[in-house]
Amino acid sequence: MQPAVIHLTGITVRLVTAESAEKEAEGSHSEDCPKTSEGTCDPGPGPIMPELKELYWGGGAFLVFAILMRVLLYPKLKKGMTARYEGIRAAHESADAERAQARAEVAEYEQQLAGIKAEAARKVEAARATVETERSKAIAELNGRLAEQRAAAAAQVESARTAARAQIREAVSDVAGRAGELATGKRPAADVVSRVVDEVMSK
Secondary structure: OOOEEEEEOOEEEEEOOHHHHHHHHHHHHHHHOOEOOOOOEOOOOOOOOOOHHHHHHHHHHHHHHHHHHHHHHHHHHHHHHHHHHHHHHHHHHHHHHHHHHHHHHHHHHHHHHHHHHHHHHHHHHHHHHHHHHHHHHHHHHHHHHHHHHHHHHHHHHHHHHHHHHHHHHHHHHHHHHHHHHHHHOOOOOHHHHHHHHHHHHHO
16 A cells, blocks of 8 residues: 655645555654664663663762761761750750859858848737836826825825824713713713713723
């Protein structure tokens, strides 16, 4: 079967059979494919398997990188990590020291506060004792003055009573003597009247 060619304006369309298309593809592939010494087509390197020189270059680069890491980068990294560790440890030690200092200051403050409280308690107790002493002294002085005033009042009462009794005795004696005189026509003796009045008033 012959291929059919259709010409359109600006476009060429060619209709061929499947066998003709396979032959043309084999011919174009045989022209582009590099030939081996035996005349066959060389397939070339695989798309996944690398070449040996690529493996050599990759391994060499890895070894160089590993050596650089071990010689240059690792010491710096280790030094940095050591410095960071030392900084963290120094910060922890400083924090511990500050914490211990704060605890010591708190303990000292509590000790001072306890001393101040004890001193205040002693002062309050001393003031209370002083007030109690002054109160007892004032009460004693007041009781003394009251006792003196009571004694003076009792003395005054007793003096007034004695004076009143003397006046009453004198009046009674006068009245009794006058009554005896009126009764007997003769005034009784003063000592007799006094004795009788004393006996009557003493009852």
